[in-house]
Amino acid sequence: MSTTPAAAEFKRDATTLTKDLRHRSLIRTALKKYEIARDSKKALFQDWQSARQTAAEIKWDAINHLDTHLADFARNLEARGTRVHWASNAEQAREIILTIVREKKASAIVKSKVMTGEEIHLNEALEKEGFEVVESDLGEFIVQLRKEPPYHFVFPAMHLTRGQISETFAKELGSAPTDSPEELTMIARRVLRGKYVTADIGISGANFGIAETGMISITENEGNARLTCALPKVHIALMGIEKILPKFEDLALFLPMLGTAGAGQTLTGYNSMYGGPRQPGETDGPEEFHVVLLDNKRTTLMADPEQRDALHCMRCGACLNVCPIYKNVGGHTYGTTYQGPIGSVITPHLRGLQQWKHLSFASSLCGGCTQACPVKIDLHHHLLQSRRNAIAQRPVWWEKIAFRALSYLFNHAGLFSLGMKLGRIGQIFHPLVKATRIDPAHAWTQSRELPKVAPETFREWWQHRK
Amino acid sequence: MKITLFIPCFIDACFPKVGASAVEIFERLGHTIEYPQELTCCGQPAFNSGYWDETREVADKVLVRLKHSEVVVIVSGSCGAMIKNFYPQLYAGTGQEAAAKALAAKTYEFTDFLVSKLGVTDLGARFPHRVTFHDGCHGLRELGIKKQPRQLLAHVQGLELIEMSEAETCCGFGGTFSAKFPMISSAMGENKIGSALETGAEYIVSNDSSCLMHQQGLIDRQKKPLRTLHIAEILNTR
Amino acid sequence: MNDERENILGRIREALRLPAPVPGAHERQSAHPVSEREAAVHIPEWLPSVGVTFEERIALFQKNAAELKAQFVLLDGAEQLASQLREIAAAEGWKKVATHANELAECAANSLGLPVVRTDSGYDVHELESCDAGISTCEALVAQTGSVLVTSKSSGGRALSILPPHHVVIARREQLIADLPAAFALIKAKYGPENYPSLISFITGPSRTGDIERILVLGAHGPKKLTILCV
Numbered sequence: 001m002s003t004t005p006a007a008a009e010f011k012r013d014a015t016t017l018t019k020d021l022r023h024r025s026l027i028r029t030a031l032k033k034y035e036i037a038r039d040s041k042k043a044l045f046q047d048w049q050s051a052r053q054t055a056a057e058i059k060w061d062a063i064n065h066l067d068t069h070l071a072d073f074a075r076n077l078e079a080r081g082t083r084v085h086w087a088s089n090a091e092q093a094r095e096i097i098l099t100i101v102r103e104k105k106a107s108a109i110v111k112s113k114v115m116t117g118e119e120i121h122l123n124e125a126l127e128k129e130g131f132e133v134v135e136s137d138l139g140e141f142i143v144q145l146r147k148e149p150p151y152h153f154v155f156p157a158m159h160l161t162r163g164q165i166s167e168t169f170a171k172e173l174g175s176a177p178t179d180s181p182e183e184l185t186m187i188a189r190r191v192l193r194g195k196y197v198t199a200d201i202g203i204s205g206a207n208f209g210i211a212e213t214g215m216i217s218i219t220e221n222e223g224n225a226r227l228t229c230a231l232p233k234v235h236i237a238l239m240g241i242e243k244i245l246p247k248f249e250d251l252a253l254f255l256p257m258l259g260t261a262g263a264g265q266t267l268t269g270y271n272s273m274y275g276g277p278r279q280p281g282e283t284d285g286p287e288e289f290h291v292v293l294l295d296n297k298r299t300t301l302m303a304d305p306e307q308r309d310a311l312h313c314m315r316c317g318a319c320l321n322v323c324p325i326y327k328n329v330g331g332h333t334y335g336t337t338y339q340g341p342i343g344s345v346i347t348p349h350l351r352g353l354q355q356w357k358h359l360s361f362a363s364s365l366c367g368g369c370t371q372a373c374p375v376k377i378d379l380h381h382h383l384l385q386s387r388r389n390a391i392a393q394r395p396v397w398w399e400k401i402a403f404r405a406l407s408y409l410f411n412h413a414g415l416f417s418l419g420m421k422l423g424r425i426g427q428i429f430h431p432l433v434k435a436t437r438i439d440p441a442h443a444w445t446q447s448r449e450l451p452k453v454a455p456e457t458f459r460e461w462w463q464h465r466k
Numbered sequence: 467m468k469i470t471l472f473i474p475c476f477i478d479a480c481f482p483k484v485g486a487s488a489v490e491i492f493e494r495l496g497h498t499i500e501y502p503q504e505l506t507c508c509g510q511p512a513f514n515s516g517y518w519d520e521t522r523e524v525a526d527k528v529l530v531r532l533k534h535s536e537v538v539v540i541v542s543g544s545c546g547a548m549i550k551n552f553y554p555q556l557y558a559g560t561g562q563e564a565a566a567k568a569l570a571a572k573t574y575e576f577t578d579f580l581v582s583k584l585g586v587t588d589l590g591a592r593f594p595h596r597v598t599f600h601d602g603c604h605g606l607r608e609l610g611i612k613k614q615p616r617q618l619l620a621h622v623q624g625l626e627l628i629e630m631s632e633a634e635t636c637c638g639f640g641g642t643f644s645a646k647f648p649m650i651s652s653a654m655g656e657n658k659i660g661s662a663l664e665t666g667a668e669y670i671v672s673n674d675s676s677c678l679m680h681q682q683g684l685i686d687r688q689k690k691p692l693r694t695l696h697i698a699e700i701l702n703t704r
Numbered sequence: 705m706n707d708e709r710e711n712i713l714g715r716i717r718e719a720l721r722l723p724a725p726v727p728g729a730h731e732r733q734s735a736h737p738v739s740e741r742e743a744a745v746h747i748p749e750w751l752p753s754v755g756v757t758f759e760e761r762i763a764l765f766q767k768n769a770a771e772l773k774a775q776f777v778l779l780d781g782a783e784q785l786a787s788q789l790r791e792i793a794a795a796e797g798w799k800k801v802a803t804h805a806n807e808l809a810e811c812a813a814n815s816l817g818l819p820v821v822r823t824d825s826g827y828d829v830h831e832l833e834s835c836d837a838g839i840s841t842c843e844a845l846v847a848q849t850g851s852v853l854v855t856s857k858s859s860g861g862r863a864l865s866i867l868p869p870h871h872v873v874i875a876r877r878e879q880l881i882a883d884l885p886a887a888f889a890l891i892k893a894k895y896g897p898e899n900y901p902s903l904i905s906f907i908t909g910p911s912r913t914g915d916i917e918r919i920l921v922l923g924a925h926g927p928k929k930l931t932i933l934c935v
Contacts, residue, residue, distance in 0.1 A: 011647075014647065014649055014650055015649045018649045018650055018652070018653040019649070019653075024653070024657075028657075029917075029918075030917060030918045033918045034918065044752035044753075045750060045751060045752055046749060046750050046751065046752065046753055047749065047750040048750070050746065050749075050750045051747075051750040051751070053727070054746070054747065054750070056727035057727050059727070060724070060726070060727040063724075064720060064723075064724055065720075066716050066720070067713050067716045067717050067720070070712075070713065070716070071713065074709070080900075080902075086708040086709040086711075086712050087708060088708050088711055088712060092708060136925065137915070138913045138915040138916070138924055138925075139913075139915035142915070155914075155915065155918070156915070157915050157916070158918070160916075161917065162916055162917055165916055181916040181917060181919045181921050182921050184916055185913055185915075185916065185921040185923070185924055186923075188924075189923065189924060189925060192925060193833070193925075196925075197829050197830065197833060213896070213897070213900060215900070215904075221911070221912050221913055221914070221924070222911055222912065222913050222924035222925045222926065223866050223911040223924065223925040223926020223927070224924070224925040224926075226862070226866040226905065226925075226926060227863075227866055227867065227925055227926065229862065229903070230861075230862035230863040230866060230867070230903075231829060231863060231867075241712065241716075248888055248891075248892060248896075249747075249885060249888040249889065249892070251884075251888060252747055252751075252883075252884035252885040252887070252888050253747045253750075253751070253884075255884065255906070256751060256752075256849070256884060263914075265908075266752060266768075266848075266849050266908075267849045267851055267906060267908040268908065269907070269908055269909055269910075269911060269912050269926075270866075270905055270906070270907060270908070270911075270926070271905065271906040271908070272903060272904065272905035272906075273903070273904040273905070274902060274903060275900045275901070275902050275903075275904075276902045277902065278856075278902060279856070279901065279902045281857075282856050282857065282861060282901070282902060283804070283823050283824050283825065283826065283827070283856075283860065283861035284823065284827075284856075284861040284862050284863050285856060285861065285862045285902050285903065289902075293712070295712045295715065299712065299715035299716055299718075299719050300719075302715075302716065302719035302720070303715075303718070303719035303722070305722040305723060305724040305725070306724075306725075308719075308724040309724065309725075309727065312727075324635055324636045324638065324654045324657070325650055325654075327657075328650055328653040328654060328657075329650060361515075361643070361646055361647075362643075362646075362647050362650065363640070363643065364603070364636045364638055364639065364640025364641075364643045364644075364651070364654070365514065365603070365640060365641075365643070366603035366607070366635075366636030366640070367603055367604075367607035367608065368603075368607070368634075368635070368636065370607070371607055376727060384514065387514070387515065387516035388516045388518050389516075390516060391515070391516030391517055391518075392516075392518075395517070399515065399517070400517065400520075403511075403512040403515065403517045403520040404520055404523075406511065406512065406520070407509075407512065407520045407521075407523040407524050408523075409506075410475070410506045410507040410509070410524045411506075411523065411524060411527055413503055413504045413505070413506055416475070416506045420478075420479050423479070443644075443645040443646070443648050444644065444645055444648065444683070446648055447648055447649075447652035447683075447684065447687060448648075448652065448655075448680065448683030448684050448686075448687055449682070449683045449686035449687050450683065451476070451480040451481075451679045451682070451683065452480060453479050453480060454479065454480055454481070454482045454483075456482060457478050457479055457482055458473050458477060458478040458479075458482035458485040458486065459473075459478055459501075459503055460482075461482050461485075461486055462489075462501050462503070
């Protein structure tokens, strides 16, 4: 494989983390808890498979008629006083948000979890202009204090132990060390309470956008998004254009599927739909509500009908949670906004196939992700297709020669037999170089013993038998 | 029935007993075996690496040679999935698509063929050992094979099957993945072997020799008290 | 930004010129064979089951609430409600509560003999934050999930149900509904298509987080306690 900087970093970090047994056991323990909860909640569904199929069909409708649904969504939002903004790329989205923030002369901004915000590097842009931004989701708050990107797009601080979190809080917030998750949560609660009450602007994401009624829907457990959308005078929601659902009642299916697949809860703590700023007769809520719709190459992915279903994703994280690659290399190794199988599928479309194709190759194609996906995205086959597309576009010369030669060998059984005989001789001498740098099978033998050519191959056995 | 046996390259070279066991089992059941010696490989390594033109060079020959076979049986879930699921994709929109689909329809993985097609679950085998079963990903998720090997093992005298918690988790072989990302592949294999060791089994059994080749390689290097064995070899014991 | 609107919609239309394969086509065994929209009719058949009678559903709600670590108390009439509330207030040492204009909620709140903050016509956020409990009504209780459905119109705005550390919900028995599809149908029938409240929220248990080692902690940001009093 030709090596790009992103690929080299991936290999380097994967090599380090796969050897880190503490990391391996931390992630496995955390995800084991998720797995048990998910299975028990999935079992409550009367028919999970039909629910998946219907969810896939509803999202198919949403994405394959997105132009109509998106126009409806915007019109219905605007009808009730929401300002809808359209951003083709990250820069435009940042500029739209910065313009609002500058205009309001905001002194403090509170954010609930926004993955699209990570995608467009929103915090950096706001901080560069001197605005204070506080992440309010506990996991996001922790990684923000540590100046790290989220490790998992649903569980951002999953890679940290309570000890590490306590150290971070002590260093950044001056709190007393503790090994109680409860006390750590209360420290964050006290700090963030003050922020909600004083912030001028609340920024949120959106898990779904309902075309029929013109609402965004936010799924969370902590109540931080509820507070972010209740107290500041201005609410800005940043949403990818693919988040659309056609009908209000579609949520009756999607909310429990998102909760079950994403967190092992039939419903997460708060599932809230916002259809505008404070309406006549209402007592509170923001005076202004802005929805920023972000394309940022989603239409490029859409133009590939074979992989278009990757836009069905509702970012539940179920594919990460079952992925043996993710569990061993960890979230940061990907170097992407969206980690795990879905990240490996969409990143080449969003950020360039040649630069990010290594993620398609870094998979055993086991299909665990596809089986787990609640909206039936054909994830592991998309990785296979991306490999094909990458190679068709730019083959690796030596691989091409090797596979040509191998095809020739496989098509000439006599030559294949001869190869086996030579292999039998070669393996006598192999121990001299085994697992060293000059071992031609080094990639295998650095960690494993090589299988041996049998004294009698199957075809030899068959011929002798006749 | 005349059964055409497709022997994958690595079974031919390194695990001939797997193929031989299949031959002997089918013959004992009264079937005739045909072994097309000019076929060596299904083309999966090139396919999984993105080289689909090179894959077709190999697959073309398979399509032609097996065109008139009554049924085709493969002693590997992975190579079975290649022919059953991926050949139709490889040839989608070409003149050979129909041929690929016809071949897919008459191709079976070994344990699936015994149980689903022949209706045989008791082969009179005897293997007095504690074993655990590894579900190869291609067999499990591409072909939907889960019960068949267990039904067969349930009738083996003296055999005790202890399921491991990670039976369905990938062992990390993944074909060329194992050489492109050896560190990830090996870490996944270690998890798998760890899960198998927890059961106290003497053998990891599977219907896929490719996964077992990787697992055995790790077991030998790390000197773990375990061995790997293809299910055909167990079913051929007396 | 109108140009960008047209640019984005244009790119979408261009991308959609090639049709995508039908959903789930890659799956070996296809599920329940249904077509796109008819499928929605079946959603209640696939979601977790809810029982048929009121007793079954109230028992299910109770079970779900307990699992979510919410308190659920079934009461007979306004008098019992007031005394139950007084008990909680005494046990927790409440000094000030918040509520909104509603006969049941106000009546109960007033019976406490404590200062009451009302959120109906403007309130001070700091004052609301300093209340020990927020007492609100709701749109419905959802048996299937143990959720309380609130809206900005039914429950004293957006903040009352999320800012004070203890959220007390007062519901009537007839507000118990079976499942999520019924909840969306109820909101649609009551407010749609023109008068939807600006906030509609399913509250499922008290505020919670698992962000530290996936260990459950209650009261991450919102209420640490959720009590549902049903008369």
